[in-house]
Amino acid sequence: MSSCKISPSLLSADFSKLGQEVEALTKAGADYLHLDVMDGHFVPNITFGPGLIKAIRSYSPLPFDVHLMIAPVDAHLEAFCEAGANIVTVHPEATIHLQRTLAQIRKLGAKAGVALNPSTPTDFLPWIVEDLDLILVMSVNPGFGGQAFLPSQIKKIEAIKKLIGHLPIELQVDGGIQPETAKLVRAAGADVLVAGTAVFKSKDYAGNIAALR
Numbered sequence: 001m002s003s004c005k006i007s008p009s010l011l012s013a014d015f016s017k018l019g020q021e022v023e024a025l026t027k028a029g030a031d032y033l034h035l036d037v038m039d040g041h042f043v044p045n046i047t048f049g050p051g052l053i054k055a056i057r058s059y060s061p062l063p064f065d066v067h068l069m070i071a072p073v074d075a076h077l078e079a080f081c082e083a084g085a086n087i088v089t090v091h092p093e094a095t096i097h098l099q100r101t102l103a104q105i106r107k108l109g110a111k112a113g114v115a116l117n118p119s120t121p122t123d124f125l126p127w128i129v130e131d132l133d134l135i136l137v138m139s140v141n142p143g144f145g146g147q148a149f150l151p152s153q154i155k156k157i158e159a160i161k162k163l164i165g166h167l168p169i170e171l172q173v174d175g176g177i178q179p180e181t182a183k184l185v186r187a188a189g190a191d192v193l194v195a196g197t198a199v200f201k202s203k204d205y206a207g208n209i210a211a212l213r
Helices: 015-027 050-059 074-083 098-107 153-164 179-188 205-212
Strands: 005-008 033-038 064-069 087-090 111-116 134-138 170-174 192-195
Touching: 005 033, 005 205, 015 033, 015 050, 015 205, 050 064, 050 074, 064 074, 064 111, 064 192, 074 087, 074 098, 087 098, 087 134, 098 111, 134 153, 153 170, 153 179, 179 192, 179 205
Parallel strands: 005 192, 033 064, 064 087, 087 111, 111 134, 134 170, 170 192
Antiparallel strands: none
16 A cells, blocks of 8 residues: 555644744645635634635645635635645535536646535546546534544545546545544545644644654
8 A cells, every 4th residue: 555645734733823834744744735714604614715825825835735615616716726726625515516616626727626525425426537636535524623533434435436446536535534543544545634633733743644644
């Protein structure tokens, strides 16, 4: 099994010194930086917008992995891409015409991802798989950090990995990722692990990232 990528969730970082946190994560060996954008409507929390992403863009050359938990989402795609997003992931429930949304993300110069909540079925994926660069399986209900991993999502990860086959699509998992659950989702087929609490639990970011690998 090849080494997986780690995408630390900045939702768990110290927002009073976010630029320094981004620099520290870059030096610690992170592969992506995960930015959870929440609107207080699609999910029960509010985080930040494109302005913050633009403000920290110069602190790291790493890909910015932006997860948009906002609805409706289409009107905001351009702003996030212009702010520096390299990967933009949306929820199928946040747009009426998902294929069009994914195509627009690519047209704006970013990679396109789709996120599946724990209750979101996978039956729509075969019809848009060619429009995807990343599939995100949420192993918690989105909206808050620090939640417990939902074992029910293991079968979903396995099913999506089978669907992806040899296509150049990364399979990402977010929610309750610790060293113990990382083993489970990796065995099921995950390529990229999003982790907040597990990375920021101590200042040894490099050690925490290594433990997840």
